């Protein structure tokens with residue numbers, strides 16, 4: 001729950017809570033549920049606010065990327081009562097870049113509005129100013145906002161996310177396509193409800209195949225090399241930063257890679273060794 005992380009697209013993780021409820025097939029082999037098998041102190045379905053690590057960003061002095069959160073969903077309804085406190089920590093840490101990733105982007109708009117109301121209720125004027133701007137489409141500069149999609153069937157989440165971007169916002173909106181368990185074609189030329197195309201707003205795409213076991217409760221679903229190749233191609237053609245995180249267990253077996261999850265770029269075909277960040 002602390003700072004150290006093996007996630008290659010971030011520097012640190014910050015968990016404001018632990019526990020979550022599943023959204024759809026994308027959550028089938030959720031990492032947090034898997035971890036709870038080894039740590040029976042936690043009920044994975046019970047969302048509980050963290051204690052010692054809740055204020056962790058306030059202790060991070062060096063600029064770095066902070067993934068929020070790896071053991072819950074930041075926009076889960078159980079976090080509603082104290083999310084304004086999380087936003088206030090984000091406000092107090094302008095030197096950090098918070099990577100907020102959710103499978104519930106349809107809840108973000110109301111969450112921003114509620115945090116704005118709560119800032120007034122608890123007499124926090126600086127938070128109120130930040131939330132006023134944010135709910136009106138001007139995301140704080142130290143926030144990257146993303147959603148997670150595992151197959152084409154959950155692509156609506158991309159449109160829910162991008163509907164939050166204002167035309168001149170310029171903020172980093174991103175997609176995590178991990179664990180990818182079905183082919184995904186990005187609708188880059190489709191328009192978001194207020195006019196711009198997806199490719200004009202989307203700034204970053206993370207790609208990853210699923211890791212898991214051959215048998216048992218936590219297996220991997222196949223991710224195909226050509227799915228990853230097509231996505232890298234789509235992003236590069238559109239000028240969107242792309243980060244291939246891992247190829248997944250299926251491709252690792254197919255290619256006979258030493259890393260069982262296919263997470264060592266030195267073993268990949270050269271054209272897939274792409275790990276960019278948005279500028």
Ligand code: SF4
Pocket residue numbers: 020021022023026027030031032033070071072073103
């Ligand atoms: S939203 Fe994320 S943390 Fe929650 S169950 Fe799904 S995969 Fe797990």
